[in-house]
Amino acid sequence: MEGNGKETTAMSRAPRDAAAAGVSVRESLQHAWASFLGLVRKVTARSEEEAAEADMRAAKMQVEATDEAEAKKKQLAD
Template sequence: MEGNGGGGARKQETVGSKAAAAGVSVQEWLQHVKATFLGLVRKVTARSEQEAAEADMLAAKAQVEATDEAEAKKKQLAEG
């Protein structure tokens, strides 16, 4: 009864790619949490207002990089 033309294999690929995308999203979230936490620690331990501002910028940069990396991985998963 294989009259479905390979639809089962296609469904497994879809489920697998969705699971992989979910894993990438979880990894992205963890990187955001890490960047936020490290930024907060740097801000609390800053000796000047300038160091505190730099800590905020570094945390924001790390979050943007995490998002960009996750989007690239998701795009790669969708293509391949």
């Protein structure tokens, strides 16, 4: 049986779309983990300076997760 071409394209794109969705889920989990760690560090901070450092570290982890996810998604698209 021959397909109409659209089925083949959709079928070949499905694994990439699934991989991109997996990357997005991983990114979300990394963001949640960074937020959790930042909150724990902030609560256990002994000074304003340590609390500010905890916020900055959490933000940095989130940015790194986003950058990593964008790079992987771009790699999948190529």
